Amino acid sequence: MGRVAALTGVTVRTLHHYDEIGLVRPSARTAAGYRAYAAADVERLREVLAYRRLGFGLREIADLVDDPATDAVAHLRRLRGLLLEQRDRAAALVTAIDRELGARAMGIRTTPQEQLQVFGAQLYDVIGSAYPATRRTEPRIAAQVWDALGDARTVLNVGAGTGSYEPPDREVTAVEPSAVMRAQRPAGAAPCVAAAAESLPFPDDSFDAAMAFSTVHHWRDPIAGLREMRRVARRVVVFTYDASEAGWRDRFWLARDYLPEFAALLTDWPSLADLTRAIGGRAEPVLIPWDCADGFFEAYWRRPEAYLDEHVRRAISVWTRVGPQAEQRAVTALRDDLTSGRWSDRNRDLVALDAAELGLRLLVA
Numbered sequence: 457m458g459r460v461a462a463l464t465g466v467t468v469r470t471l472h473h474y475d476e477i478g479l480v481r482p483s484a485r486t487a488a489g490y491r492a493y494a495a496a497d498v499e500r501l502r503e504v505l506a507y508r509r510l511g512f513g514l515r516e517i518a519d520l521v522d523d524p525a526t527d528a529v530a531h532l533r534r535l536r537g538l539l540l541e542q543r544d545r546a547a548a549l550v551t552a553i554d555r556e557l558g559a560r561a562m563g564i565r566t567t568p569q570e571q572l573q574v575f576g577a578q579l580y581d582v583i584g585s586a587y588p589a590t591r592r593t594e595p596r597i598a599a600q601v602w603d604a605l606g607d608a609r610t611v612l613n614v615g616a617g618t619g620s621y622e623p624p625d626r627e628v629t630a631v632e633p634s635a636v637m638r639a640q641r642p643a644g645a646a647p648c649v650a651a652a653a654e655s656l657p658f659p660d661d662s663f664d665a666a667m668a669f670s671t672v673h674h675w676r677d678p679i680a681g682l683r684e685m686r687r688v689a690r691r692v693v694v695f696t697y698d699a700s701e702a703g704w705r706d707r708f709w710l711a712r713d714y715l716p717e718f719a720a721l722l723t724d725w726p727s728l729a730d731l732t733r734a735i736g737g738r739a740e741p742v743l744i745p746w747d748c749a750d751g752f753f754e755a756y757w758r759r760p761e762a763y764l765d766e767h768v769r770r771a772i773s774v775w776t777r778v779g780p781q782a783e784q785r786a787v788t789a790l791r792d793d794l795t796s797g798r799w800s801d802r803n804r805d806l807v808a809l810d811a812a813e814l815g816l817r818l819l820v821a
């Protein structure tokens with residue numbers, strides 16, 4: 457044990473602990489009868505240590521290394537993907553820090569919004585704890601997603617968050633880069649790998665289907681992420697937003713009348729045609745029910761008072777991304793219009809609708 461500890465750089469105590477909890481048990485015997493690490497144990501220990509270094513918890517690691525469907529080569533491939541991802545993220549952070557240092561040197565202060573926008577997972581490490589308050593499965597939309605998954609038995613859920621749309625009757629593997637979101641997954645939820653869409657740590661065609669719900673707009677490179685989904689799964693299902701049609705923005709009163717900053721968040725966003733092309737599929741509309749259970753940006757289109765609630769807004773990334781000034785201005789204007797009756801006058805036609813078409817789309821390939 458001492459030699460293995462010296463070679464790996466972990467303490468003998470750690471190795472004892474792994475032995476005690478059954479994570480890595482030395483199975484060979486020395487001539488003197490002491491327990492020793494056989495070649496297979498060393499291989500397992502290396503996997504455990506690598507996953508540990510990537511930030512996985514011991515219980516999560518036990519599930520990963522005990523998975524009979526994953527052999528040593530598959531583990532090495534997955535670990536390689538995860539490490540490359542970590543390297544890319546570190547490089548992106550260094551670039552962002554350099555940019556901010558340069559700006560500060562010139563006396564320019566970056567806004568909180570700019571600081572948070574480095575990339576999606578970081579944003580969710582900041583705002584993620586507010587998420588479960590109002591974000592949950594909307595059964596009618598879930599039915600549409602699950603229907604689109606067809607007869608897929610194994611499903612990869614990318615940008616899984618707390619797993620609101622994971623089908624209960626299939627074998628799900630989740631991918632989620634934000635540690636805060638991973639930690640909020642309910643007990644008994646599908647196993648979750650710390651990785652990002654742009655570099656999925658799985659071999660080609662590993663899953664019957666890959667799904668992504670309300671996450672693509674957070675990815676650093678949506679097209680690369682969608683191609684990755686296409687690579688690892690035979691079927692792809694993505695719930696997203698059609699930003700190519702300015703008409704949708706005008707259709708949703710919140711963006712149109714109170715939060716014009718929403719449009720700026722979409723300037724670099726690929727067109728629906730580009731997104732659909734990346735997976736080689738088609739797009740179908742998703743109507744938002746008037747009493748939508750999942751509190752995403754458009755969910756309260758017929759319940760405008762909801763947007764005055766801080767808890768509702770904190771679980772919607774748009775509000776953090778537009779920054780506190782725009783948020784306060786929009787909320788004050790909306791409150792005034794609700795009090796004066798101006799909102800009702802302007803949006804009279806909505807009361808008669810049970811579901812609204814606000815540009816949300818299900819891409820299916």
Ligand SMILES: C[S@@+](CC[C@H](N)C(=O)[O-])C[C@H]1O[C@@H](n2cnc3c(N)ncnc32)[C@H](O)[C@@H]1O
Pocket residue numbers: 575576577580591614615616617618619620621631632633634637651652653654668669670671674675676681
């Ligand atoms: C609005 S939440 C949606 C979560 C979940 N799909 C749901 O519907 O409840 C967006 C999620 O995307 C994740 N995310 C951000 N960047 C990502 C990336 N590059 N790859 C995969 N997921 C990412 C965030 O950490 C966050 O959990």
